Amino acid sequence: MPSLSSEERQQLHDSLLELLGDKYTFEQWKKIARSPGGEGFGRAEWKEFAEMGWLGIALPEEVGGSAGGLTELGIIMAAVGRFILLEPFLGTVVLGASAIEKAGTEQQRQMLSEVAAGKLLLAFCHGEPGGGYARDWVKTVATRDGAGYVLTGEKGFAIGAHAADQLIVSARIGSENGPVGLFLVPRSAAGVALNQAPALDGRPGATVTLAGVKVGADAKLGTSDSDRLGVIDEVIDRGVIMACAEAVGAMASVTDQTVEYLKTRQQFGQPLSKFQVLQHRLVDMSVSTEEARAIVHAALQALDDKTRDAQRLVWMAKVKTAQCARFVGGQGIQLHGGMGMTDELSIGHYYKRLTMCETLFGDSEWYLRQLSLRRDAA
Amino acid sequence: MFIRTVEHDTSLDKFRAEVRDFCERELPSVIREKQKRGQHLEKHEYISWLQRLGSRGWNTGKWPKEHGGLGWEPAQFLAFQEELGRAGAPPLMSFGPTMAGPVIYTFGNEAQKRQHLPGIIKGDLWWCQGYSEPGAGSDLAALKTRADRDGDDYIVNGQKIWTSTAHWADWMFALVRTDQTAKKQEGISFILIDMKTPGITVRPIIGITLGHHLNEVFFDNVRVPIANRIGEENKGWTYAKFLLANERVGNVDVAKVEGNIEQIRQLMAETREAGKPLSDDPTFNRRLAELEVGLATVKALMADQLAAARLSGAPSLMGAAALKLRGTELQQGILQTGLDVLGRHGMVYQSDALHAGWNGEMIGPESSADVIYEHLYRRAATIYGGSSEVQKNIIAKGALGL
Known part of the structure; x- marks a missing residue:
């Protein structure tokens, strides 16, 4: 059962987009990423995310979390992808925290309150x-x-x-x-x-x-x-689905940005968005994003409901998301033309992040092989 | 993003068992046998099964209760479709329950609801869809079949084409032009035509499957009561679009696609290459896994659309188009894999084996004829219900604002 109602999820989603849209502009992103001698992410931002309750969303209440499900964490990760946030969500909130939660003693689990508070990086x-x-x-x-x-x-x-x-x-x-x-x-x-x-x-x-x-x-x-290989398996699966959720958010942004760009870019005396061949490409990007969103949602729900086929669905979601990410990211650059190749424009950075999400914890070919090898076990 | 929940309801396990028991008990053995061999059903066989489903209200389980449905949640409808598929039952008929019915209960008057809904719920009557015309396929609004007022009647003249199962139909829902001067979308009305009315001629079109599924329908001064018009005159395009969104969701039969994958898996196991079954071949196994990923994706898109349909009364145009695009591509991909296996048996197509009573000798796997028939038939999947290219135009305009 979901721990938050649809209305509460909508509020979470809206507050993420509102705050990040306001503060985490691409200019700000560049400042954080390129800060000389920096760590590659923003400590002040991390603290603010903790204050918003985002880091503890899926952690137990006794350590200061909101006891949300993975679906709620997925909503956050989609926003992380939409704004290509640089802060260490995957390492700390997803992988690190779930390893401690699943394998740690009562006392070790107290560390999670520091994770929720943004004071501990893993x-x-x-x-x-x-x-x-x-x-x-x-x-x-x-x-x-x-x-x-x-x-x-x-x-x-x-x-x-x-x-x-x-x-x-x-x-x-x-x-x-x-x-x-x-x-x-x-x-x-x-x-x-x-x-x-x-x-x-x-x-x-x-x-x-x-x-x-x-x-x-x-x-x-x-x-x-x-032996903790079982726990490790679950931790990695959590990493897989959260990387997928992140990719879905990034794909949605790439599609939106590309649609907007083609509406303004004039060639042959009209906006590029008037060419049917480009319209259909944009549709394929949009449908690919929709496909990945749907299957990632289904996998998140299966994990929250602890259904028997949850792992298989997570792996299927990885295959589909990785394939869609490669297509959407690549076409994002292609349709931006030369501009898409520049370090100054965000689209190339989305492409790079999508490439990371595509390959983290295993690429589509690896999961296709696992799926076919373990078919009889399903 | 990931906001709406499609409830996972364990109470469905009980419902699933009920459907399984029902199929076990009620599915006539002749239908079960024919389905297993992929043989064509006669109309009376199909109707007898639909009537049995109708006795439980299952043809229209997803309709709201106030219109005689059972108010099923999306998950229950999906479970139902799945169980039917697994039991080897014929696919659900969409013309009445998915297309005509929702238009009638949403836009029709009380008399029309009283007249038509019970027949659809009970599964007594066969409907067909009078949309496409020789000059109006993808550009549906270019249709020319005209309906001119004459007292309490319309006089209908013109021609429909690609009309699936018109030769079985009791009723047709049709788009006709009632204003010859208005802009093309604005002069269309949505009417219900009794197929027994004098002046209607149905002619078969034999398809590349060598089967008879499609027809041409000719109207020669056919009298249709004005009372058979749904909603307002010249507003038919609105109702037509509402129906198209439902049709596109209905174009993707998840249970059927799941059955197709199962069939291909079987074929791989039955087919040997250099003495070893293809089911041991890594390349074919990878393809199968990719098709399974496609199926899981289409199921997820479908669950979303059904949830949207319940929340807002209709699937979203964007979502339905996306589902139609990917669902039909997937089905073709699965059947293509089947053909790639069958090449190893010489690609023999004994289409006569699809008719009851054939007692020739089958060459190759038993499902060969069915798989090839399905492959040929589903070349149309990316054409019917609006071609893939038209779906993309719809998304480009409707969802991306291009």
């Missing part, structure tokens, strides 16, 4: 070199050291890791064949080395090397040594 460091998109590829090892652990291994490029207070690191407990656990590792801990770099869309992240990083017993999420 990064989910799971993927490793050589693993591709495989979700169960973990070579990092956490050997026991008295009551605590020593972590050793390499983690692949994680968005937002450069600024995270805590890294959530997956590692095999005891030995390379041990069960996979999740560990909270302060970014500043001794033995943690980050190699910071921007991704295709310019957003910073880092690969993480763990060279004998000592952590206490309470660094492990939860108390048991049971």
Whole structure:
């Protein structure tokens, strides 16, 4: 069952668009993204989003959240996409918070109140070199050291890791064949080395090397040594659907911007929007956006309703959204012509963000393969 | 974005079971057999099934209660369609329940509702759609069939074409020109014509399927009471557009598309290449997965449109057009995959096998003739109900303001 009524969702949606439309203009976006020596996102903005209650929307009430469902978080992520917000929603609010919520002890879950308040940034460091998109590829090892652990291994490029207070690191407990656990590792801990770099869309992240990083017993999420690959699977699925929701918002914006541009751009003595071949292209962009919106909505609802086919729907939503994102993003540039190629115009930045959303956690071909391999299990 | 909820109602499990039981008990074995082989039904066979559904009010379950429907939520209608498909029942008929009915209860007068709605609800009467003409296809408003007043009657003269199942129909809802001088959209009226009226001639058009589904209908001084006009004279275009949005949603039968995928999956399992079943082939499996993604998308679009229809009385023009576009492309994609499998059996098309009583020897998989028939027939899916290109014009103008 949805936790908010349709009216409340509408209000949330309206307040997002109103506030962001007002404050998060593309000029402001450029200022934040290009601020010299900056972190690639706005701390002041993050604080304001926390005050609006957006960061805690899907967190439990006891940690200051609104106990909303994933559908509500999806509404926020669509707005994140519509304005290509630079702040670390995916790493902190989606992946990090859900790992702690699903795997953490009562005490560890108290950290979520800091997430809701905008005071704690997280990064989910799971993927490793050589693993591709495989979700169960973990070579990092956490050997026991008295009551605590020593972590050793390499983690692949994680968005937002450069600024995270805590890294959530997956590692095999005891030995390379041990069960996979999740560990909270302060970014500043001794033995943690980050190699910071921007991704295709310019957003910073880092690969993480763990060279004998000592952590206490309470660094492990939860108390048991049971295998956490199931939790990791759920966390990644949440990342998948939220990246899709973000892409849907970005596609809607690209389509709107392109429609408006073609109405003003004059060629051959008339606005480009009068050419039927371009009208039909715009329709295909708009219908693609609509398709992705519909299936992402269905998947969000399946997750909230905990239906049996929820994971399959999430994966299907990823396939469809990735394909639509590639088309809409590409055509956004194509129809803007040379202007679409400039760093000064927003359309290219939407294209880059859509490309990130398309490939994060696995691209359409990877999910098509998983869907066909697991068909009998469905 | 993601605001409206299509309720997931577990009470539907009970309803689903009820539909399954009903089909198990009531679906005549001759229909079940024919459906399994993809054979054509006779009219009396189809009607007998629709009447059984009608005894439960299920033909028109999604109509509002005040008009004799059951006031189904969208999810219930989808569940119903799905269960029918899985039980091997024939697809629902759309001309009465989805097209004529809603126009009559929305724009018709009390006498018209009393006269026509019960027959649609009970499944007694067959309707057909008199829209397209030789000179008016995609440009529907260019239609020329005229209705001139003569006392209490209109005298109808002209011709309709591509009229599906006109040879079975008891009634036709038709667009006719009642003002020869007005701008083309403004001189059209929406009338109901009793197909037994003298002066009507129905001629078959044999399609590329080699089957008889389409017709030409000729009107030679056909008398239609003015009382059979829906709504106001010369305002027919408004009602026609209302109906078209419903038609486009009805153009996509999710259960049928789901059945098509199942059929192709079967074909892959039955077809061997170098000794191995195609169902083990990674390329075909990838295609199947992509078609399944398409189906899930179309289902999601459909759920949205049905929800919109309940909230505001009609599907949105944009949403319906998007659904029609993608739903029909998907159906063609599925059937194309079927043909790509059948190429391995020599693409034999024994269309006679689709008629009851054929006792020749089938070459290749049993569903070959049905899959090829469906493939050929559904080439029209991106044409009927307004071609894909026309749908795009509609979205461009209506939704994007171009």
